[in-house]
Amino acid sequence: MKIFLSLIILGSFLLTATVTADSSGRIYGVITTVKGDTFEGLIRWDKNEGNWVDILNGSKKVERSRKEKKSNRKKYGRDKDVSIELFGIKISGKGFYDFRSQSDLRFGHIRKMKVLDDDTVLLTLKSGQEFEVTDGSTDIGSSVREIIIEDASEGEIEFVWEDIDQIKFSEAPKGLDSELGDRLFGTIYTRRGDNFTGYVCWDYDEIFTKDILDGDEKGRRRRIKFGKIASIERYSSSGATVILKNGKEMVLKGTNDVNRSNNGIIISDPGFGQVIVKWGEFEKLEFHPATNELNYADFDGGRKLVGKVYTEDGDSYEGTIRWDNDEEYTWEILDGEYRNIDFDIEFSLIRSIAKKSRSSSIITVLDGRSFRLKGSNDVNQDNKGIFVMLDDGEEIKIDWEDFEKVEFRH
Numbered sequence: 001m002k003i004f005l006s007l008i009i010l011g012s013f014l015l016t017a018t019v020t021a022d023s024s025g026r027i028y029g030v031i032t033t034v035k036g037d038t039f040e041g042l043i044r045w046d047k048n049e050g051n052w053v054d055i056l057n058g059s060k061k062v063e064r065s066r067k068e069k070k071s072n073r074k075k076y077g078r079d080k081d082v083s084i085e086l087f088g089i090k091i092s093g094k095g096f097y098d099f100r101s102q103s104d105l106r107f108g109h110i111r112k113m114k115v116l117d118d119d120t121v122l123l124t125l126k127s128g129q130e131f132e133v134t135d136g137s138t139d140i141g142s143s144v145r146e147i148i149i150e151d152a153s154e155g156e157i158e159f160v161w162e163d164i165d166q167i168k169f170s171e172a173p174k175g176l177d178s179e180l181g182d183r184l185f186g187t188i189y190t191r192r193g194d195n196f197t198g199y200v201c202w203d204y205d206e207i208f209t210k211d212i213l214d215g216d217e218k219g220r221r222r223r224i225k226f227g228k229i230a231s232i233e234r235y236s237s238s239g240a241t242v243i244l245k246n247g248k249e250m251v252l253k254g255t256n257d258v259n260r261s262n263n264g265i266i267i268s269d270p271g272f273g274q275v276i277v278k279w280g281e282f283e284k285l286e287f288h289p290a291t292n293e294l295n296y297a298d299f300d301g302g303r304k305l306v307g308k309v310y311t312e313d314g315d316s317y318e319g320t321i322r323w324d325n326d327e328e329y330t331w332e333i334l335d336g337e338y339r340n341i342d343f344d345i346e347f348s349l350i351r352s353i354a355k356k357s358r359s360s361s362i363i364t365v366l367d368g369r370s371f372r373l374k375g376s377n378d379v380n381q382d383n384k385g386i387f388v389m390l391d392d393g394e395e396i397k398i399d400w401e402d403f404e405k406v407e408f409r410h
Helices: 001-023
Strands: 028-033 039-044 061-065 084-086 089-091 098-102 110-117 120-125 130-134 148-153 155-159 163-168 185-190 196-202 212-217 220-225 227-236 239-244 249-253 265-269 271-276 284-286 305-313 316-322 335-337 341-346 350-357 358-366 369-375 388-389 397-398 403-408
Touching: 130 212, 185 271, 196 271, 196 284, 212 239, 335 358
Parallel strands: none
Antiparallel strands: 028 039, 028 163, 039 148, 061 098, 061 130, 084 089, 110 120, 110 163, 120 130, 148 155, 185 196, 185 284, 196 265, 212 220, 212 249, 227 239, 227 284, 239 249, 265 271, 271 341, 305 316, 305 403, 316 388, 335 341, 335 369, 350 358, 350 403, 358 369, 388 397
């Protein structure tokens, strides 16, 4: 019996070790420098992105035709050209115009990234689609906080933006170990009773088990590896209760890791996108092994949005959809706010959007969860229009005041 139990324990240990060493959900690729050197391995991007589900922030240039055809609702009136006068120069409404649009996407959709200048990259997606992205906060350009690759032969290497020519992304080899530890995963609970599960980024910085949470306890500075922490709970606006895996409990204060100066806790949920919880809404975070992990192969690079749009007067239009006059692919992100929590939801995972009021919408994702979002032109009266390209080539514009709901086809 003792031998049998020993074998079970050993088997459990080996299984745990296998799961721990599995880095298939991690960002992986080959970095080529401007001098032609190449390095291959697991990649940590701007400190707070390390898995394919994490979001690269940026904006893209969007070009649109000035002429828009609306649906036949009486109050719409006739199409008309728009013209403006700027510094005495009249710009005709005929032809095209362009604007910058927020264009975030999850890393798993990207095949290649080519650096063009100190704030712009050319992205090639798995679908073959190419477009330039700029203004990426600290995700793109010389303001990136760090880009680290764990090269198999040379170890951990940190790059500055000006040193990089291009990056080709690919699936990580099975069983690859990381010097940074495992990706943090857990469930966050808010003060209003909501909870979200996914990959964790603490204070916009810490994402791995070997990253450090620091704070002061009884006048002593504590530096604790996240891998030793079982849970973190809000103690007050100026402190947090930290419970270690060995059962020890302590209250830490004095740093932005554990007080209201915390930049936010990001949960990357494989089921829809990510949420950002600020300290004022944070209640507790419990760490546990990852579930529902997505690998590089689980991302398709996106396709056109298709579905059926309904108006308040009973009309409906089916075809390819351009939401808010800028999102038209499944890899793009819808953003909004729910109970002071920031939401970024990938369109590929949205089942339907229903207008609740002038200032909010109900978003239902494929797994059945629904959220009432506000605070963004994606979900309120500032929406720039829902465009539907019909099979016969006619494009219909539906304004927010006439929009009822959309059901996406998957």
